[in-house]
Amino acid sequence: MTEHGDEMYALVERLYPLCRSITGDGVRATLEIVGEYVPLKVHEVPTGTQVLDWTVPQEWNIRDAYIADPAGNRVVDFRASSLHVLGYSVPVSATMPLAELREHLHTLPDHPAWVPYRTSYYQPQWGFCLAQETLDALPDGEYEVCVDSTLTDGHLTYAEHIVPGQIADEVIVSCHVCHPSLANDNMAGVAVATFLARALAEQTPYYTYRFIFAPGTIGAITWLARNAERIDRVKHGLVLACAGDRGHLTYKQSRRGDAEIDRVMRHVLAASERPHRVAEFTPYGYDERQFCSPGFDLGVGSLTRTPYAGYPEYHTSADNLDFVSPEAMADTLAVCREAFAVLDRDRRYLNLSPYGEPQLGRRGLYDSLGGRSDAKQAQMAMLWVLNLSDGEHSLLDVAERSGLPFDTVADAAGALHGAGLIKA
Amino acid sequence: MTEHGDEMYALVERLYPLCRSITGDGVRATLEIVGEYVPLKVHEVPTGTQVLDWTVPQEWNIRDAYIADPAGNRVVDFRASSLHVLGYSVPVSATMPLAELREHLHTLPDHPAWVPYRTSYYQPQWGFCLAQETLDALPDGEYEVCVDSTLTDGHLTYAEHIVPGQIADEVIVSCHVCHPSLANDNMAGVAVATFLARALAEQTPYYTYRFIFAPGTIGAITWLARNAERIDRVKHGLVLACAGDRGHLTYKQSRRGDAEIDRVMRHVLAASERPHRVAEFTPYGYDERQFCSPGFDLGVGSLTRTPYAGYPEYHTSADNLDFVSPEAMADTLAVCREAFAVLDRDRRYLNLSPYGEPQLGRRGLYDSLGGRSDAKQAQMAMLWVLNLSDGEHSLLDVAERSGLPFDTVADAAGALHGAGLIKA
Amino acid sequence: MTEHGDEMYALVERLYPLCRSITGDGVRATLEIVGEYVPLKVHEVPTGTQVLDWTVPQEWNIRDAYIADPAGNRVVDFRASSLHVLGYSVPVSATMPLAELREHLHTLPDHPAWVPYRTSYYQPQWGFCLAQETLDALPDGEYEVCVDSTLTDGHLTYAEHIVPGQIADEVIVSCHVCHPSLANDNMAGVAVATFLARALAEQTPYYTYRFIFAPGTIGAITWLARNAERIDRVKHGLVLACAGDRGHLTYKQSRRGDAEIDRVMRHVLAASERPHRVAEFTPYGYDERQFCSPGFDLGVGSLTRTPYAGYPEYHTSADNLDFVSPEAMADTLAVCREAFAVLDRDRRYLNLSPYGEPQLGRRGLYDSLGGRSDAKQAQMAMLWVLNLSDGEHSLLDVAERSGLPFDTVADAAGALHGAGLIKA
Known part of the structure; x- marks a missing residue:
């Protein structure tokens, strides 16, 4: 069963190149594309808004970034991949010798051909990510560095899509939209969530299903802060991430471990006879960290294929369009549908x-x-x-x-x- | 230890030929014979009596039934085995070609020499059960069919025997008496129950033991309906069936799974080092279905040798006097006595x-x-x-x-x- | 890690020869030596004092005991080992033929070279313990027997040492001091307890640690009777015994099985990757029997190396100074310290x-x-x-x-x- 596999892959292809971060126009562009598939309500939360223990940061936008060698050639170029710039990099325009530049460069010595994904959201700095082999080939000399970014008061952007049900009790499906050009993490999750929403709307489900497309951590925290009054309507939930690689499915249980979503997912995965793994909750990974914090302790698990940080390509340029497949996304979608079909009828x-x-x-x-x-x-x-x-x-x-x-x-x-x- | 094995076998031999059903004189004759061993209080409940969700049906009695071939030979004859007539068959007296007759015939193609046991208690029809090889040998032609039965307002019959104990709290032992010429299911159960009652009376037990000899399903339901006021005295119970075949013992736990009878039976079977099986409760099988319905949820398990429907001879003419043995019945009786000895002293x-x-x-x-x-x-x-x-x-x-x-x-x-x- | 191993061994060497019993000067001499290492508060409880269901017995003291053969040679001599006299032996001074003497002699036929340890605290009798091979070598003839003991109103003696903590809630560490010349059972336990007390005092612990050096059974019962008012301060505890043999560590859980001390000991033993065994509670063994009686049901486990009665040398003269080692005692001490370090920080x-x-x-x-x-x-x-x-x-x-x-x-x-x- 590879239903919607090609359509989801096509969506990933469109979203992949955009430079997303926890705020900024990359997120808006992403949500605009998703909104072509399912109607979205987009929320803009001003910089400085207090959300639980956190504060919405300044908005970051970037137009260009590069390192030019002594001959003037762009040896690291944001236009080639959004991964090349350290996420939330402060602007810089300078010339400096390679030795000084090195302190701002991030590489993966163990995977010399890959570019790592790095960010510095809450401590102002600038930097570039590049392949170790690119770095090794750089001659000494004076380099021009440019990050044409802005950090200004603005907004944090997230979106919701609702599939109305027969009752007001909710199932939330959450996926992070803050990672730049990484295909599996998390454009595949976004694509599966999008097509899952469409599938659920084919007939009125029992529960109301709320899809949340938000930046990781600060986005989930913002959503929780703004929905504190109605959080007790959330009966079940699923965080979708790493939904498109060729590995087996992994369901990571909620903090409770015996929440209904946990039992449903275990049942459906076992009954389907797919090879799969059921993992215990840990307070690390994706936004289940927030939904399962002890004050909320929601029945929210997380579905991935190969789990968080479980593959070498994780958070590198090797998590590209080749790394995900239509079949894998279709399989993830199918399991979600099977699970929600059970959840929806369980009484x-x-x-x-x-x-x-x-x-x-x-x-x-x-x-x-x-x-x-x-x-x-x-x-x-x-x-x-x-x-x-x-x-x-x-x-x-x-x-x-x-x-x-x-x-x-x-x-x-x-x-x-x-x-x-x-x-x- | 084969205590009382031969006596129980002799009792089975006497009971085996009778044509029992859920009502009628076959049940009465059965109880009369059992009453020679232990005094019975026989209850007669009129047709039409409402019992829980059910109604006591009309009483069925039968004098004769046969199929005669074109030459006038009785090729299927109730006098040879009470299994040959569909239980609760309405009367019929007719002549018809084989093709038309076939719709009323029940066989076991996989066991062509055996006659199946079939009934139609709640939907009026007539029919015969016969060996497939008998059917295969029938030439075309006109057949005479006769079921000389009556379905009239009458009574449902069941009986009780009490072994008074030191306290009024009760242990019930129940066995069904509605099956016609089947030895293991359930004349062996009836025989073991009868000798168990005698053994318990040798010295005053702690609990009061109530033995119930009643037709399956409707009999247990009738007993429950008529004893609703005092059901909370029933602390433990055992349904006895298939007590005489040569297979290992099987204890099927009560719905609760941790009732004291469950723990006692598990303990005694394990301690005795007999090969045995402990099975989970299922809402199918014998009258534990009724005793363990959620409204009652009694601590009643079921003891059999090879369990319900667990052997090919089940509900066929092959469940005959050769299928049960004195040794097996003696072993079932011994385990019941060991278990009740523990139950009776447990405090x-x-x-x-x-x-x-x-x-x-x-x-x-x-x-x-x-x-x-x-x-x-x-x-x-x-x-x-x-x-x-x-x-x-x-x-x-x-x-x-x-x-x-x-x-x-x-x-x-x-x-x-x-x-x-x-x-x- | 063999910290303090040699010092503990030296302490065992000093304590080993003394003739201890449940009362008397041997206990006092033992406590005096321990008091050189850690300050002790010694309690003297008069004969006849009612303690729970028991009564403090008369005090027993002994100066000499022997059997002299017909030639006047001391063939069994208390001065060679305190094990030779039946504990609490009443005084005797008599001459009798070997045949009559035999009724008062205790041997171990299966270990003919070893002298058993035997007592008769609550039934007045006299007796000697000797090697089977000694007995076998005795010629017929008249033997002189002498037990120069006294049983008089006096006291039961026990001692406490407190390591004050940050809170009044207590951890008790208990070890029996009533066994005569047996090294592992329990001078090794006494030595480990002593050095554990010193180690805990190095910095103020969270809990208050109370060390109890008392005779087995009657001593623990006396302590419990005299501390009934404050027993609810005792949050955790450990009975130390058989702490010096070369076998693996065994932790015997409290009656509760899930007391915090049980969880801590299991965790520390597993985390340390020592070979070890965790045993279920039984109401036999050392003074955990009293602390874990159902009225108290304290969270008190027992730490030994080879457990109670688990080695052939148990309660024989072969439990001597060769049977225990500095390394084993150091290892027992180390585990106690690791466990209490966890217990002390667990919140x-x-x-x-x-x-x-x-x-x-x-x-x-x-x-x-x-x-x-x-x-x-x-x-x-x-x-x-x-x-x-x-x-x-x-x-x-x-x-x-x-x-x-x-x-x-x-x-x-x-x-x-x-x-x-x-x-x-």
Whole structure:
């Protein structure tokens, strides 16, 4: 199943070159493109706004940046890749010998052909990221350096998209939009989230699904700060990142470890027989750090393929368009849809006829011919739902305890509900 | 140990030929024979009585049934086996070609020599069960069919036998008496229950033991409906079925999974070192389905040898007198007695001298010679009972945590109780 | 690490020859020597004092004891080893044939060269312990027997040493001082306790540590009886015994099994990668029997090397000075210090900024350069402490869940506490 794989890949291709950061026009341009696929409500939060323990920083924008060698050739050029400039670099325009310049250069000696991704959001400095082999080839001499950036009072930008549900309780899907030219981290996550939103809207879901496209850390913190009043509506959530590499899926559990999203994801991944890994929560990684801080402690897990920092290409120029595939993104999307299909149907029912079994036969729900031992799965599912619908067990509990497929159990619950034998 | 094996087998031999169903004279004849072994209180519940979600059906009785071939030979004959007629078959007397007759015939193509057991309690129809090879040998032609049965307002019949105990709290032992000529399912269960009742009466047990001989499903539901007021006296229970085949014992746990009967059965089966299996509860099988429905949720498990539907002979003519053995029934009976011996002695005591150890030596309960490390088991059992008798732990807990035999622990508790050091 | 090994061994050498029992001058002499290392408060409790369910017995003292053969040679001589006399032997002075004498002799037929340790505290009798091979060599004839002992109203003697802490909550360390010439059981335990007390006093610990040197059973019961009012100050404890043999360490858990001392000991033993064993509580062994009786149910475990009765030399003359080693005692001491270092720092903190992560960077607690994935351990430890400091989790919980070393976690908590981000 590679549904929407090519479309998601095409979206990643468009978003990849933009120079994003935690603020600035790169984020706005990204959201504008996403907005062509799903309508977005874009929020602009002014510099200096207090958000929880943090303050919205100045807005950073950049037009150009380069290092020119003594001969005047651009040996490091922002126009070739947005990774070349240290994120949030302060402006600079100067000439200096290589030795002095070196203190502002970041490389990856272990991967000499790759350019690292580095930032300095909260301590003013300037710098460039480049391949070690580029650096090694630089002759001594005077170099011209230029970062044509601005750091000014402005805004932090994030966006939301809502898929309205039958109830106001919410599932949030969050993905960070602050990383520059890195394909897997996180344009693939953005693309999967976008197509997931479209898929969910095909029919009105039970929950209301809220998609959050925001810069990492400060964006999630800003969203939490501005939504404190309504945070108790958030029942479940998923942080999507690294959604397009060719590795196996990894679900990182919420801090609680037994939140419904954790159980649903474990169930769906196991039932699907995909190779996958379920990881314990750690307070590191993506914005599950914020959603799962102890004051909020939301039931929010994180779905990636190869997890955070789990591959050498992570946060380097090797996380490029070759590193992600349409098939991998389609697979991530498919699992999300399967999981939300379960989450959306999972309920606790109450058996209204809990003393003995109700007579299913006269309601047309049971075989009339007795003595056979090969009870149909649908019939077994009804008996299980009746037996466990004591207000303590959800349909997912029934599926796990009975070993029956969740859909069969949910269908059985539907039939019993239709016959007035159980209530939600 | 094959105690009472031959007697139980002889009882099965007498009961086996009778044509039982969920109502009718076959059940009455069965209970009459059982009543020769243990006194029974027989209950007759009128057709139409509302019992929980169900209604007591019409009473079914049958005198004869057969299929005669074009030459007038009885090729399928109820007098040869009560399995040949579809249970609750409506009367019929007709002549019809084989093609039309086929729609009323039930066979087992995978076991062509065996006759299946089939019923249609709640949807009026007539039918015959026969061996596939019998069917295959029938020539085309006109067949005479006759089911000389009646379906009339009457009664549902079940019986109880009580072994009075020291307290009014009850243990129920239930077995179904509705299956026709099937030996293991459930005449073996009936026989084991009968001899278990006799064994328990040898000395007054702690609990009151109530034996229920009733048709499956509707019988248990009827009993539950008529005993709703006193159901909270039922502390433990066991459904006995398939008690005589040569397979290993299987204990199917109650819905709760940690009811005392579950723990006792697990303990006794493990301690006895018999090969056995402990199975999780499922809402399918025998009348544990009703006792463990969520409204009642009784601590009732089920003991079988090879479990429900777990053998090819299940619900076929191959479940005959050769399929059960005296030794297997004796073994099932022995385990029931061992389990009830534990259940009957299991108590929570309270250490009346809980601060430090009481001085057992001056009460004659401890070796006077110190320094030896080979404390006797009885002495260790006393220390364990004292240490764990905090109101939270039962003697079974003590046995399991200490690794000591339950009897040693119970004897130690008796000695400590006699010395006034613990109270129940 | 063999710190203090030789000093502890030298202490064992001094204590070993003394004839100790549950009362008497041997205990006093033992405590006098220990008092040279750490100041002791010695308690004398009069004969006849009611202590819980027990009564302090008469005081036993002994000057000499021997068996002389027909030729007048001392063939069993108390002066050679205090084990030769049955502990609490009543006085005797008589001549009798070997046959009559035999009833008062204790040997170990399976270890013919070893002398057993035997006592009779609560039933008046006299006796001798000797090697089987000594007994086998005795010719028939008249033997002179002499036990020059006294049993008189006197006192039971025990001692305490306190290491004052920052809070009044206590950790108790208990070791029995009633065994005569047995090196591992328990002069090694006494020596380790003594040097542990000295080590703890090097800097004021968090808890107050109370060391109890008392005779087994009756001594612990006496201490408990006399400290009933303040027993709720005892938060944790350790019984030290068999601390010097060459076997692996064994930690026997408290009755609770999940007391903090249990978790700390398991953690420290596992983290240290020493071969070791963690054993379940049993109500047998040393004075954990009393501390863990159900009325007290203290969080007191027991640390030994080879456990109680777990070696053939146990309670025999083969538990001599060769059986214990400086290295083994040093290792036991080291583990105790590691464990108490953890216990002393383990706390539950409350994150004062629990909504989202606090901005560690502006407090100088976080790297300013972003994009790198190799977060330092100290930084990870801070994130973990913040995430789990919800009042439910202790630093040990954080260490175990994060897999980080306890010290790193505790240091991180210190830094966060210093920054005002968490409170105890």
